[in-house]
Amino acid sequence: MTGKTAIIIGASRGIGLALAGELAGRGWQVTATARGDAPELASLAAASNGGITLATVDIDDVASCVALDTALTGKAFDLVFVNAGTYGPAHQSVDTVTAAEMGALMMTNAIAPIRLAKRLLPRVKPGGTIALMSSILGSVALNDMGTTALYRASKAGLNIIARGFFVEQIKPLGLTLLNLHPGWVKTDMGGPQAPVEIADSVRGLADVLEALRDGGHHYRDYQGNALPW
Template identity: 35%
Template sequence: MASYLITGANRGIGLGIVEQLVLRGERVFVCARNPDVDPLAVLAGKHPGQVTLHRLDVTDQASVDALADAIAGQPLDVLINNAGIHGPERQGALDMDFEGFARTLAVNTLAPLRVSQALVSNLEAGIKPRIVMISSIMGQLARPMPGDVAYCTSKTALNKVMQALALELKDAGIAVAAVHPGWVKTDMGGPQAPLAVAESARNLIATIDALTLAQTGSFFNYDGTPLAW
């Protein structure tokens, strides 16, 4: 039984990953701003000891510190930084909600680093420890596109944070990578997206399973295909 911690796990891709890990018999630390609601509460009730719920606001240092205290001394094999937002309604280069832009960076870029730093000691005690950032091809510099400036920039910056973290954690034996989950039928992706949550989650887990220290600092598609920056 491996140990996983997933942020933003109350819906969408995060919830899909949790559900499949539970079926596999893994131990899962499930983190969300409000974890005490269905279906998370149902999962925790059906799988006591395997699924534990943790209240976490990834933008609040005190909340992150409380999580670290709650699982202090417990080995962690995989941290999946999944929590994220699309950003403000107005996020064009010539029409920007700057407060919303700052919030997007706080959630999508700064928070994954904050959570990762807080849990390094848990990961050092894990088996084949890995940190995975759920990123997006919308952050690729090789993919020019108009609009969604706040979201795209936050993911580009997340990829750079991931690279730096990978370099600093390599000697500790912790692999770090960014993964694009695909265009998925979620609240953010919309009903027109081609991928079901279960398909994305299944492929993401396989890609995470295959991640090695030799690949640290890399950017992958959900199916494990390397992506350009």
């Protein structure tokens, strides 16, 4: 697919960085964001023959989101992909988590992605897609253990807020909303024991993004499998 345009939010490292490279390799024109120094992304962009351009945003910071939108004046996208996310406190304990820890986790993983997607919605082209990086750990139906409770809550929160956003604002425009699970991937977050290589994850995600454009709201993994909410 060539001539398509995408913005990937949270592309400094890990899955977001590799997805920027994957889409650019497929001929997409990619705008890739970081919130601070991002040497790997800068190198990727420098080697991309103009296929990747850089922008800045911290999704938790409203002023930063406003500045990004201003910097994008005149631009429109076939794909807005909010990939940025965090694991939250390592202890993942309902018993000990503080309000500040939980607030920060919910802001980054559940609230800020939707808030930024809403801000960028007018920039999505007809027939386009908004993608949000969820996780299989956000599935209530598939949860059979108490571990990673806080992270699970944040991604379940993302999923349910996304549904309301879809019904009220995305579906009437005929756009597609995807809540995606990248697999358990070898990144800083996924750790070295993760079974899925970054390259395999982003190849699968890009296949799903290019194929699933039916105006629906879907929860899919990187292999295209539908996940139960």
